[in-house]
Amino acid sequence: MTGTAGAEGNASQLRDLAEALVGAALKAGAGQADALAMRGESISIDVRGGKLEHADRAEGVEIGLRVLIGGRQACVSASDHGRASIAEMAGRAVAMAREAPVDDMLGLAEPGQLATVRDAAGLQIADDHRDPGPEHLQELALRAETAALAARGISQVESANASFSRRHLWLAASNGFSGGYARSTHAISAVAITGEGLGMERDYAAESRVWAADLPEPEEIGRMAAERTLARAGARRPPTGAFPILYDRRVSASLIGHLLSAANGSAVARGASWLRDALDLPVLPAGMDLTEDPLRPRYPSSRPFDAEGLATAPRRIVEGGVLRGWTLDLATGRKLGMDSTASAARGLASPPSPTNSNVILTPGTASVAQLLAEMGTGLVVTSMLGASVNGTTGDYSRGAAGFWVQNGQIAWPVNECTIAGNLRDMLMTLRAADDALPWRGAEVPSLLVEGMTVAGA
CATH class of the missing domain: 3.30.2290.10 (PmbA/TldD superfamily)
Structure with missing residues (x-):
């Protein structure tokens, strides 16, 4: 109808x-x-x-x-x-x-x-x-x-x-x-x-x-x-070593997604989060906010109330780089001695659990070209596959593809490599570009991360 x-x-x-x-x-x-x-x-x-x-x-x-x-x-x-x-x-x-x-x-x-x-x-x-x-x-x-x-x-x-x-x-x-x-x-x-x-x-x-x-x-x-597709023609493996990595805006939200998972009340209540002791401590660079707004008109994750009937509202998860709160439903809030953040979601055959709606990371002022120039030599990641992420320690390893950067310019396409680091260390080095796109459930710009390990040729 x-x-x-x-x-x-x-x-x-x-x-x-x-x-x-x-x-x-x-x-x-x-x-x-x-x-x-x-x-x-x-x-x-x-x-x-x-x-x-x-x-x-x-x-x-x-x-x-x-x-x-x-x-x-x-x-x-x-x-x-x-x-x-x-x-x-x-x-x-x-x-x-x-x-x-x-x-x-x-x-x-x-x-x-x-x-x-x-x-x-x-x-x-x-x-x-x-x-x-x-x-x-x-x-x-x-x-x-x-x-x-x-x-x-x-x-x-x-x-x-x-x-x-x-x-x-x-x-x-x-x-x-x-x-x-x-x-x-x-x-x-x-x-x-x-x-x-x-x-x-x-x-x-x-x-x-x-x-x-x-x-x-x-x-x-x-x-x-x-x-x-044409930009990927002739892709080959990159060298192995420690390099800066620029997460293109196509995949940068996945990096912030790991932070959100670690700030989820379910993981915190189980003691299975690498952020479990980080409340009111820096988890992102100073001046960077991570906000949530379930009331953005025409956005994909907007909703007036959560799956337990509580009114949703905008909130800051990270403020000025400091973690200000967990993402909670009623049960996880009670376990942690806190109020629900009206974040419950559920399926037809599953109980409520906390989730996020319409997250926005503070954009930077530099363009992607400027961040590439600062990188000098490194890797731009445009796609990823497979994942080995330890939710308790934050150890991170993923297959990746993208472009190799030399002298601050994209030199050639890359495939069949692995990138690795520790999420807590990685997130504290972030530099954000100014290229975030609207209409996404996660509005996250390209992100430069220092000192990760690249395993290639």
């Missing part, structure tokens, strides 16, 4: 399902319960050689229930949402919870803690225009493919894709919370190839937005995939 009437109909159905699940759980013997009901629809179109390669369309309603009984919890989910299925789910969840281990920190929010805003009005996280049909998506994918193939040296486009998804959700709980919203995603991508045999190289470009109107033109995405 599209339009206001369709959205209201979806919301009404999902609200009724979620509230029915909670009622059934209480009737079956649960002390507390919360439930999610979701309606999802998606279309994905792949083209190759100017023709349709694959089309996928999915639509359905799924429900999930969590019950709590005296510090014990269990979660169940189903795609059957009939009255008999709801009653059966509730009985099964209660039986499972009675056999679960006790955790006295588990429990729903108090009514006074709950968000008063129960929808996403003003956040604009669901495109309210007519949903694109498969014909329109195929046209977008074909335009991206054509643009990539137009670049001299591109031998083929492995795939070009355009997709759309919309998800409506409703959360209800026995503490009185009941609220929901919709979210949409539009995406275009292309993967281009140059060369043949052992000399073959590939790269890609992809963009996604909440609103179709905010997407770049598909020709821009196709051209970018081609340019990135």
Whole structure:
């Protein structure tokens, strides 16, 4: 369905399902319960050689229930949402919870803690225009493919894709919370190839937005995939040694992601975080902030309330380089003697856990070219694969590809190398460029890291 009437109909159905699940759980013997009901629809179109390669369309309603009984919890989910299925789910969840281990920190929010805003009005996280049909998506994918193939040296486009998804959700709980919203995603991508045999190289470009109107033109995405691929022609291994490394903005968010993982209350509460003793201590260079804003309009991770019904709000995770707080849901907050940061997320068949929404790292004032000049000799990383990251010690090792830098200039493309260091040391040496891109769930510029180990030829 599209339009206001369709959205209201979806919301009404999902609200009724979620509230029915909670009622059934209480009737079956649960002390507390919360439930999610979701309606999802998606279309994905792949083209190759100017023709349709694959089309996928999915639509359905799924429900999930969590019950709590005296510090014990269990979660169940189903795609059957009939009255008999709801009653059966509730009985099964209660039986499972009675056999679960006790955790006295588990429990729903108090009514006074709950968000008063129960929808996403003003956040604009669901495109309210007519949903694109498969014909329109195929046209977008074909335009991206054509643009990539137009670049001299591109031998083929492995795939070009355009997709759309919309998800409506409703959360209800026995503490009185009941609220929901919709979210949409539009995406275009292309993967281009140059060369043949052992000399073959590939790269890609992809963009996604909440609103179709905010997407770049598909020709821009196709051209970018081609340019990135052609730049990789003739890639070889770099020398081995200790060098500065510039994480391109395509991958720099992964570095900040490791910091966020270490500041996650789940890891801290288990004692399995290399930042477990770092609260109110420097973890980034002085003057660098890492903020979170779940209320940015039209951004992919925005949400008015978290998965436990608490109101979301902007906050500083790192301020002036100093770690100011953990990312917490209710249970991890209670374990650490702190309030939840309204960061809970959950799936249909899983309990809440802390996560981040729309993070922003302070950009620098130097351009990428200026940072390359300061590097002199080193490595620019544009893609990574595989990972060996010790969450307790911060020891870090990843496969990487990118470009070798000599005399402050990109000299040649690089593949088949490994980069290594310790995250705590690496993050304290960061220099940020001024090239962060908008519309990302993690708005992070290119980052220069000093003194890492490169294992290549």
